[in-house]
Amino acid sequence: MNVIMASITPQLSDLQRESLVRDYVEGKPNKGQAVELVSGQYFRSVAHEDLGVTADRALEACQLRYGKPCALLAVNDEIAAEGEITSKDMPRLHYSGGFDLAKIPVIRAVTRARADVQSYFGAAGPKAMAIHPWGFLFISTGRANTRDAQDAALSECNSDPRRRSKDGNCFVYAVDNQVVITERRMLGK
Numbered sequence: 001m002n003v004i005m006a007s008i009t010p011q012l013s014d015l016q017r018e019s020l021v022r023d024y025v026e027g028k029p030n031k032g033q034a035v036e037l038v039s040g041q042y043f044r045s046v047a048h049e050d051l052g053v054t055a056d057r058a059l060e061a062c063q064l065r066y067g068k069p070c071a072l073l074a075v076n077d078e079i080a081a082e083g084e085i086t087s088k089d090m091p092r093l094h095y096s097g098g099f100d101l102a103k104i105p106v107i108r109a110v111t112r113a114r115a116d117v118q119s120y121f122g123a124a125g126p127k128a129m130a131i132h133p134w135g136f137l138f139i140s141t142g143r144a145n146t147r148d149a150q151d152a153a154l155s156e157c158n159s160d161p162r163r164r165s166k167d168g169n170c171f172v173y174a175v176d177n178q179v180v181i182t183e184r185r186m187l188g189k
Helices: 002-008 014-026 051-066 146-158
Strands: 032-036 041-045 071-075 128-131 137-140 171-175
Touching: 002 014, 014 041, 032 051, 041 051, 051 071, 128 146, 137 146, 146 171
Parallel strands: none
Antiparallel strands: 032 041, 032 071, 128 137, 128 171
């Protein structure tokens, strides 16, 4: 992986590449390593419950984080990139219709099964849902207005102690029952 990284992101120092590879190797399976090719930024996604979803989740997480499609470099111990490395645009990050549980990107099955996520569609509004590239979801319901709902969901997401501000900010995923992830809202509107 270090050789591939050196060829696609020559601006990284040997120390930076070695650190990225070491962090990936030490990550919990099922894991994926992706890169946003324009900026040369890497994103590692770990601890997925099923190898079959790991590649898509890593690509979705990377695209959510950096705002552009990413390329997959590795899944677990296998190099995924053979030959030319190409980005893959992930469709769930372009969805902007009514709330649909199946359209939420990045999240693990255990998150999708949470009672608050399962009941979001029918929950009292104003409401909002925020998402982080690590697959964390935060829901705010029954607020005075949609701005308060967005602010509350984003605030809880961005202050989550599990990630200690790593890997960027959270985004508003839905407001009431409308998915707005394509707007990449990081502040209430």
